[in-house]
Amino acid sequence: MSSLTSIPFQKLLAASAAAASSSSSSISPLKSLLLKPTSCRALFHPKPNAAATPFGLRFAASFTAATSTMGDVAAADSAMDAVQRRLMFEDECILVDENDHVVGHESKYNCHLMEKIEALNLLHRAFSVFLFNSKYELLLQQRSTTKVTFPLVWTNTCCSHPLYRDSELIEENALGVRNAAQRKLLDELGIPAEDVPVDQFVPLGRMLYKAPSDGKWGEHELDYLLFIVRDVSVHPNPDEVHDVKYVNREELKELLRKADAGEGGLKLSPWFRLVVDNFLFKWWDHVEKGTIKEAVDMKTIHKLT
Numbered sequence: 001m002s003s004l005t006s007i008p009f010q011k012l013l014a015a016s017a018a019a020a021s022s023s024s025s026s027i028s029p030l031k032s033l034l035l036k037p038t039s040c041r042a043l044f045h046p047k048p049n050a051a052a053t054p055f056g057l058r059f060a061a062s063f064t065a066a067t068s069t070m071g072d073v074a075a076a077d078s079a080m081d082a083v084q085r086r087l088m089f090e091d092e093c094i095l096v097d098e099n100d101h102v103v104g105h106e107s108k109y110n111c112h113l114m115e116k117i118e119a120l121n122l123l124h125r126a127f128s129v130f131l132f133n134s135k136y137e138l139l140l141q142q143r144s145t146t147k148v149t150f151p152l153v154w155t156n157t158c159c160s161h162p163l164y165r166d167s168e169l170i171e172e173n174a175l176g177v178r179n180a181a182q183r184k185l186l187d188e189l190g191i192p193a194e195d196v197p198v199d200q201f202v203p204l205g206r207m208l209y210k211a212p213s214d215g216k217w218g219e220h221e222l223d224y225l226l227f228i229v230r231d232v233s234v235h236p237n238p239d240e241v242h243d244v245k246y247v248n249r250e251e252l253k254e255l256l257r258k259a260d261a262g263e264g265g266l267k268l269s270p271w272f273r274l275v276v277d278n279f280l281f282k283w284w285d286h287v288e289k290g291t292i293k294e295a296v297d298m299k300t301i302h303k304l305t
Contacts, residue, residue, distance in 0.1 A: 093161045127161070202226065
């Protein structure tokens with residue numbers, strides 16, 4: 001049997017026994033070696049549904065995670081905004097298959113590199129919040145200039161990712177995603193949690209899409225579409241949001257027209273445009289009628305790639 005380290009296992013045992021006999025309170029070299037904490041990510045991440053996940057997909061996700069940290073930090077764009085850089089490497093997105101089964105986790109950085117998306121088919125869970133006020137106007141945001149993907153594009157109220165943490169992995173009634181939405185509405189728009197109670201989000205559906213941003217970066221997401229009707233206080237975070245505005249239906253249609261015509265360089269995010277073109281206006285009818293729960297379809301995953 002080959003040893004796991006360059007130190008013979010028998011010598012470690014001998015050293016451990018000697019240390020134990022010399023001091024009852026000391027920790028043996030063997031135990032010290034086995035229990036020594038490390039800041040490196042494990043090669044194989046613990047994950048739900050691992051037994052049901054194809055080994056190749058689990059290995060690919062785990063291998064990229066294990067090899068990404070130091071190399072990617074060194075290779076990261078020097079011009080990247082410090083806040084966005086931190087989020088890119090600290091945030092761990094939830095990797096899923098096309099049926100929305102969790103298969104692992106990976107850094108936000110790797111999940112948005114088109115090279116890795118294409119090579120490993122990395123797909124991560126996301127959400128898009130559509131927040132309406134009591135006048136049934138939709139709150140839009142313009143993404144900040146420092147965003148790595150799709151800077152300065154206009155999009156729905158809030159678009160982000162649940163993270164690989166217990167509170168945001170809860171599957172029942174999409175509670176994990178709703179918890180994440182409440183967190184990011186505070187982070188991005190300064191909307192207090194009490195203004196957007198978790199139980200007020202209505203998950204209407206899911207869509208799967210892929211969209212390149214600038215050649216290097218892009219999105220490949222299984223996106224939960226969350227609707228909520230609340231009057232809220234908004235205090236945008238300039239690291240995340242450049243501008244905000246409420247629009248009614250006609251004002252949104254005018255934005256669509258300008259984006260299509262290329263007027264003033266106005267652009268809409270690809271995921272927002274997919275929702276607008278496929279779902280938004282019929283769901284808006286339900287918002288105004290107070291029948292939004294009649295539109296819920298969480299069984300279907302709409303593949304709009």
